[in-house]
Amino acid sequence: MITELSAGLDRAIRRRFGTAADDTRVARTAAALEANGITVLRAADRTEARRIVLGLIPVGSEVHHGASRTLEQTGIAQEIEESGRYEAIRPRSRRMDRQTQANEIRRLTASPDVMLGSVHAVTETGSLMAASMGGGQLGPYVSGAGRVILVVGTQKIVSDLDEGFRRIYDYALPLEDARAEAAYGIHSAVNKLLIINREIEPGRITVVFVDEVLGF
Numbered sequence: 001m002i003t004e005l006s007a008g009l010d011r012a013i014r015r016r017f018g019t020a021a022d023d024t025r026v027a028r029t030a031a032a033l034e035a036n037g038i039t040v041l042r043a044a045d046r047t048e049a050r051r052i053v054l055g056l057i058p059v060g061s062e063v064h065h066g067a068s069r070t071l072e073q074t075g076i077a078q079e080i081e082e083s084g085r086y087e088a089i090r091p092r093s094r095r096m097d098r099q100t101q102a103n104e105i106r107r108l109t110a111s112p113d114v115m116l117g118s119v120h121a122v123t124e125t126g127s128l129m130a131a132s133m134g135g136g137q138l139g140p141y142v143s144g145a146g147r148v149i150l151v152v153g154t155q156k157i158v159s160d161l162d163e164g165f166r167r168i169y170d171y172a173l174p175l176e177d178a179r180a181e182a183a184y185g186i187h188s189a190v191n192k193l194l195i196i197n198r199e200i201e202p203g204r205i206t207v208v209f210v211d212e213v214l215g216f
Contacts, residue, residue, distance in 0.1 A: 009174060017171035020213055021154040025124065029157050030209065032126030037199040039206040046074040049151055049210045054079060056149055056206065057086065057114050064089035064112035066137030069179070070151050070215030071116060080116065087113075109136060115145035118215050120172045121164035122157050122207070128196040129164040131172065133180075135192035142194065148205045153214035161195065168193070172216040179216075 021029075030040040043049035053076050057063060063086045071077040081088045089112055093105050117137050121129040128150070132138055141148055158164045173190055180188040199205045 009171065013170050017158075017167045018155050018213060020211055021157045025157055026154050026209055026211075029122055029124045029126070030207075032124060033122070033128075033207055034126075036126040036197065037202065037205075038126070038128070038196075039203060040209060041206060042209045043211070045212050046210060046214060049208055050074045050076050050079065052208055053116070053149055053151060059085045060087065062087040062089060062113040063116060064109055064114070064140065064145070065116035066132075068116075068118050068151075068215065070118040070153065073214050074151060074210075076116065076151065110139050111144040111146075112140060113146045115140035115148045116151070117141065117148070118151050118156075120156060120216065121167045122152055123160050123164055124157065125160060126197075127161060127164070128194075128205075128207070129161070129168065130194045130196075131168045131190045132192045132194070133188050133190075138192060138194045141196065147203075149208065150205070151208045151210060151214070153210050153212055155213045156215075175216040 026042070030042070033040050041052055043052050053074075063080050065071055065077055065080060068077065077090075080086050081091050089108055093109055096105050096108075098105065115137070117130075119128045119130040123129070130138060130141060141150075156167070158167050168190060173188065177188040180186055196205070
């Protein structure tokens, strides 16, 4: 699916932002994240990533996740929503009436025990960058969720914030825009952008790097 969507991108852009990072770059980025209070784990592939992530979540936890190609590709989203082992917020909120229960939905999704997701860029200096059209996942990332687990393909590692912005606008946005148009008949946009430079609460944010090209 990613290969099909990326067909329209410039070849140099695809190579620059869609290629898994080497060991040295991953290790350097992981060390910078750890120095900024963000725990880092590493998985060889999507199967190991799913095992690691599910092993971090206690059975019965209230778990939320935004729309995420990475969580879909790893099977994590399906496991959370269908296994019955967790209090999955996303399917619960889908069943609620957005006109009459808007406030309840907002409160329910804003502060889960565990928030799962991904980001669009991770800098070698240890910052996380996430872009969003609606922004629903960003509040829990910042402070709303008790714990945040982010699954990140290593192709998302960039040198610095400037390169992170280029990755978001030149690579991730066109892919997400094409996906949104095909799936929903609407265009996507970078309406809200979050940068996490440091986490002050030990153990709150965990990044699981995956040595595979996943997500946008």
